[in-house]
Amino acid sequence: MLRYLAKRFLLILPTIFVPLIMVFLLLRLAPGDPAGMMLGDQATADQLAALRAELGLDQPLPVQFLLWLKGIFTLDLGNSIFFREPVMEVIPRYAGVTILLTLVALTLAIVIGVVMGVISALNRNNPVDRGVVTSAVLGISLPEFWFALLLIFLFSVTLRWFPVSGWTPPSAGLIAFGASIFLPALALGIRQSALMTRMMRSSMLDVMDEPYITTARAQGLPERKVIGSYAMRTASIPVLTVAGLAAGYMLGGAVAIEIVFALPGLGRMLVEAVARRDYPLVEGGVLTISLVLAVLNLVIDLLYAVLDPRIRYQ
Amino acid sequence: MSAPALLETKGLTKSFGNVKAVRDVDLSIPRGSTFGLVGESGSGKSTVARLVLRLIEPTSGEIRFGETDLRALKGDKLRRQRRKMQMIFQDPFGSLNLRMTVGETLTEPQSVHGLGRNDAERRARGEALLAEVGLPAAAMDRFPHEFSGGQRQRIAIARALATEPELIVADEPVSALDVSVQAQILNLMRDMQAEHGTTMLFISHDLRVVQYMCDQIAVMYLGEIMERGPRHRIYEMPQHPYTQALLSSVPGSPKEDGKRAKLKGEIPSAHSVPSGCAFRTRCPHAFDRCKVEVPVMHQLGEGQEAACHLLDR
Amino acid sequence: MRHSMTRLGTKAALLAGAAMIAGAAAAQEQGGTLTVGISQMPPQPDPVVTTFGINWMTAAVVCEGLFAVDNSWTPQPMLAESFEYSDDGTLLTITLRDGLTFQSGEPLTSADVVASLERFRAAAGIGASFAAVTESISAPDDMTVEIQLTGPTPIVPGLLAGTQAVIMSASSIGDASATEALSGLDCTGPYTLTDYRADQGVTLTRWEDYQPREEESSGEAGMKHAWADEIMLRLMPEPSVRRDSLVTGEIDVAMELPTDFYEQLESAPGVQPVIVANNQSLTAVFNTQEGVMADVNLRRAIYHALEMEPIMLASVGNPEFYEIDGSWIPDPNSFWYTTAGIDEFGQPDPAKVEEYLAASDYNGEPIRWLVASEQYQKHFLTAVTVAQQLGDYGINVEIQENPMANYIQMRADPTQMDAFSSFLPTYIDPTSIAYLNPTYPGFWTDPEKMELMAQLAETIDPDERKAIFEEVHALAYDQFPFIKYGTEANMYGVREGVEGYTTTAVGGYTFYNYAPPAE
């Protein structure tokens, strides 16, 4: 298992480098001056040049690239141009929010998806099922940032059940944290939960037709047990496999949600950092997201192995 | 055997990774005969079928088709050679292109091999083929899913006949069919073979079907041929313990001592073929020598051969 | 449009032993928490390292400079007790107030002032202007600072009234450069910085040992009340979020609201909009160095072709929030406010357009006009309305929209642009007006202007200076290196019960004078 883990982790590396290199090139070739963004409207040309030199932006591109590569391996991602702090210190502040948001949204999506999918499958073709299937199609078609706006309008502005926005870290109390993250997570998770509902439903329908379910029934096991521990056990495996994709989607989709709910997350930070041409920060952020995603996928792979003994990693 | 062999293999071997699916298979199929290859799952019989058709590349060994060295053929030459050798598959549903009409299915082999002068001629031939396999001409414009399993297998047979091949390899052609339909297809294939004089390599796990269809029979176990010979020798005086066990396991065969099972244990996996004689782990007569020495073929007369150390005694 | 203070405080003024024009309610006492929703936050509180004014907010509450600006944009002493120029006007001697300490407990001495000002001198923006006029800074004794000037100039107190020029203890500065941010602030202001999270907000706690000045509050100058026990600045980049949080009572003050929210805040219970009139000028700047716009007659033609009302309406939307006013200093309260050289501002004059166009070399070439994507309303909408109006005269504007990063880069390159949309706030001193700097994009280097600016820099008498500035102003209204469309107001919102908030463009961050609503 450990060897497998190590191998998987090494395999991640090339995967991560594709987006990193793309982003590096995109950014450095992009017009726009980080020094200008940093010093603002009234900086003189001399001051701009001095800052550029200080930031190493006057070096030729290949040199910058090599320095940056070297930085990755020495765990030194440089200093943020805007924050004037090491990227390694800036990123965690933002990454935590996004990761928590994604995890909560993912959990929400999986729970909603599994529950609704099972309910739907057990009521195959009756009004309950049709209701679930219809709302799932609607859910999949819901632009999450728009849905987020509607949620804010309904629950925060009109009903005042939740804070309008902003971030309350878990350290400030679980209830406050829950209240601040519920709507964003719901908005972020809604499409994925609809997808998972459909996936769970169809997977459940498939599994319910499997001979081993008939066996379980033929052994006299009560229906609750047949569904709860025999059918759902296998039916949820495909849901798990899409959880990795969903997590990736959410990490990206979090940008819009973070903007709408004013969460200090990585996605929003990246958009701002791109606007500010804060190269080291963008690159660090991309690296972080790729790593988080890779680790998440690894975890899902391992979970997959736990749930499905047919898959064994050597 | 006096008739010249149409298909001959020597030392045919195929490995997938470190799994030897087929080992040292020597076959000789006389022109115009039906040769049966029988064995349980994992015996490598289907792999042999694909090897002799060059659908997969052998690891080693020779394949001769008439005067042609099949292994020397490549690319377009090999493709053109295929006109002379066709295949019928187990699953008529999977082997037909569901998006092509029966007509297209039957004219395609002709057109790719340049048979027939024009489309009309090829279509006429297609209709004749359909009639031959017992389907109405109206079937030409239908799609495979509009037919029953038996009918689809008829279409597959018609397609195999379309290029007037010298050799047809049939891989479990009836095992997916109901008993009553199976008999139809077996009769059809026997008739076709009689009519066209086609040579046939017939692969099946069903000993009764093989007995019905084949003149020559080879019994395979774990990628090797255990015994081969003319039908009556194999069925009436099997010499290899495996053949004997196989025959007595067939339902409806007389039980001795109230038991059917001749063999203990399970078929070993192809990953761990036993040393010496591949069959020794299940053989009721196995002795020390079987563990270390691979038995050679013993000539037993009338072309019957078996690979067993017992025959040395 | 003019919203005056709702209530006048008396008791609080008595507490401080001085009169106040704007203050807290009669029953106001110290206590409570003031929560402010803010739109942006710098990564660190150090004001020296950034030229973006909005990022000075924290330091404006925590720190003080030698001078501070009053409501007429005139610098008044803050940490300084007094100051005087030498006879030749090249030496400025500043005496510090006695007995002041930093929040760390260290006493305020001239050494701290020298350290702070040396760092300020190396900073961009105003710091650069300061550096340009100073030879050296020295401390003859603990309470005295001497600034040796390069020549006679009156602008130093104005430059030192900015938040970038705040005085921090020398020990906290250490050897940090002007681009190296300090993580904390050790200053002399009424609040201490207790918590700073660049992604969330700031917590400021009242400093009990603060020693206020005794003059009445005016702008940033005078007495600082420090009503709230705690001031929390909460980062809320979305304006709608700040508004909604204000309405739901999560915050007491919502900074920087779009004027579109005005009616809504008016009608919402428990909150009210505050209009900061005369906040800034909306403008266009022309490339006077290269390209078609270098032609002064074309610039004149353009000015006379424009009708300002539709341009301002398109941009601002609500007529209550703008004034059609040509003064380059937008705030009429400012000493420097002038309309010299302007007649009939905002009205087109087709005859003059024809005349100047005929005099120009312009033949319908496209005018490359830069706007920043992030400034859709202020940049794009003004530009597009201008383009429409100019189109009637065959003047062909080609709007080029770019992200801010590219916009800043492109406008600095005289070969890449002919004009760009911009805006201009009120400055303490006209020499600070960025547009008048010859290296500022636009590159207005007219010799007459250069000469006038040099005089302005060296003249000390305020009235003489104003006369010179009016000449510059009139010159700009003849050569049109830039065009002003009008003056725009700003808006923020407060909850009912918040007292002492400012309504003037000067002193936008005087939260220490805001009294939180009673519990």
Add this chain to the structure above:
Amino acid sequence: MTAADTQAEAREAIRAPRAPSFLQRFVRNPTAVLSFALLVAFALMAIFAPLIAPGDPMRVNPVVRFTPPGAEYFFGTDNLGRDVFRIVVHGSRTTLLVGLVVTVISMGLATILGLLSGFYRAVDVILMRFVDGLMAFPGIVLATAAAGFLGPAISTVIISLTIVLISPSLRVVRGQVLVVREAQMIEAARATGVPTGRIFRRYILPAVMSPILVQASFIFSAAVLGEAALSFIGVGIGPTDISWGNALTEARNYISQAPWIVIFPGLALMLTILALNLLGDSLRDLLDPRLARRR
């Protein structure tokens, strides 16, 4: 004797009645018809936008700011006094254009590369590494970086969405090719001597065409959503062009005072995505040659 004999044996009729054509089945499927009709309606709206809602959609008219929906302004006006109806109608042009172009380019490339990749191992190994890399990374972030590079414009959105969406499409096509490649009909065709080119054309392409079509409709919907999301966060088409996502960027500040600014463009967006998703779903059912899908 044999022919007559086999005739007798096979005497049963050809089983099913003629299967209805794709078109017949399509027409009989209410979901397919409804979603298709909706898309056609949106397409017509885009094509005839200047006739349906004449005038410049970007024209600001501050005097009529925040007018609620009514006879003059069907969908009301926004904070700048722009006609929301006009914005919605004209916005469909951007949305559908981006969706269509992205779908055509990415599915076209994905099909070509997917076929190659499914058949040539070397191509496959390189391509899949690259695709894995792209997929290991949220598309929206990549698109943000690309937008920073290329500047806000429709072409930027098209390029970045194509880059982002080509990976999932390629995976689908390749997956299908790999499945089809293993199908026995391919072995049968090879055994018959059908040349490789013809196998591609007559066997593999038709077999992967259905999933490609289905995938295309989902890619279309993803592209529509992607354009809206990018424009919404401000890295899509710039504020000077019109799109539904763009319209929502500013509108989100006014949802409590003028909800119509948010509701109508969002609704149009959602209906388009819904129609595409439903079309994809029904295509998936309709294009299954076995017609045996339970659901």
Add this chain to the structure above:
Amino acid sequence: MSPLDMTAAPGAGTETKVVLEAENLGVALPIDGKYVPITTDVSFSVRRGEAVALVGESGCGKSMTASAIMGLPPRGAKVTGRLRINGRDVLDLSPKRRRALCGSEIGFIFQEPMTALHPTLRIGRQMTDTLCHNLGLSRSAAMTRAAELLDLVGIPRPKDILKGYVHQLSGGMRQRVMIALALSCDPSLVIADEPTTALDVTIQAQVLDLMEKMRREFDVAMLFITHDLEVVGDFCDRAVVMYAGDVVETATAAEVTRAPHHPYTRGLIDAVPGTGLERLVPIGGSVPQIGAWPEGCRFAPRCSRATEKCAIRPPLEGAPMPDVRCWHPLTEERT
């Protein structure tokens, strides 16, 4: 043996006790809103210690009948007629009580043990779930019992197997586990649905031997569902031949395999290649599609003996020959 034996009809002798009795059992499925009969009038009985074969080609309704007996017909199916298990009418039981019969009174052996055993649950867990639920054993007692059962069906190292998963076993082993599972709660009836079809011929022989042994040891009634008449002759006492949803002939296994009376049964025998090389006589055409049964005698369209009379559906009893649903039964003996 099972606690429900107490409810058995009084007076029934042990050796002749009827365990299963089906009377005009019919299953109909809803297709396009209409109930389509899949099987009709299926009547037969199985006694303790007896193996009865339900024979027929695919689509004849034999598996549907078996699922109806288990009480696990497909969704929406309508089951008609009468069904008695150990003397008790079970069709009227509530689903819950009906389910209670499964496992404890009826054991089930499926065709594909690979898919019939849960892929991601340990074998031990599956067996003990059954044992705990039906017999009220504790986990550890159930584990011991499960190991005993596995030992009984000839599985070496049962403890290890219990910790494993089905995919780790060979085909023959899987079917042994399946048999152990079916017998685990001491049922009085075991239904085996094509239990050897998926196995290789040598393994099939082993499994058949095992089933015979177990049948004796546990003294159960067995309903053996198969398409293979040869296996019937080998393994069963009596046979019920089904065609197109109907029982067409009921007789002893010997009679059915050697001297059948229904033309369909005869046709089946003739269609299988025997030791002789004479040409096979296939049944023409193919099995009608499920539910689309022909009017009258359902076999008539494929029958060489069909006459006009066959337009009327022959009864199982009262036709020319008892227990043969045919107007023109074969009377002569053929080898």
